[in-house]
Amino acid sequence: MFGETVEDVPDSYLQIENPKKAINVCQEAENLLSLNDETLTKTFAILSQGECFPEPRGETVRTFLEKIKRHLANRIQFP
Structure with missing residues (x-):
């Protein structure tokens, strides 16, 4: 996943993955946020294998995952 902004990251993800996979990402983010x-x-x-740094x-x-999860959830249809 790539992008200049936090919102660009899930958008780039959705360009290469199907919505079911994105739902799984939202669920995994929820587990991590606990x-x-x-x-x-x-x-x-x-x-992230040291390849993602939200601090810069x-x-x-936490805020990075919350924003990613929220943005993905707004872009996909949950069953």
């Missing part, structure tokens, strides 16, 4: 901040940050670093965009891992 973690405390320290565990969330460590888990995110592992899952002025975000924490």
Whole structure:
């Protein structure tokens, strides 16, 4: 996933993935957001394999995931 803004990231994802996969991403984000901040940050670093850094965009891992989840949910139809 790539993009200049937080909103560009899920948009680029939706260009290459189907909506069912995006629903799974929203559910996974929800699971991650249930973690405390320290565990969330460590888990995110592992899952993103050190390739995604929300901080330069002025975000924490939590706010980044919340925005990604919200944006994807607004773009897809949930069953």
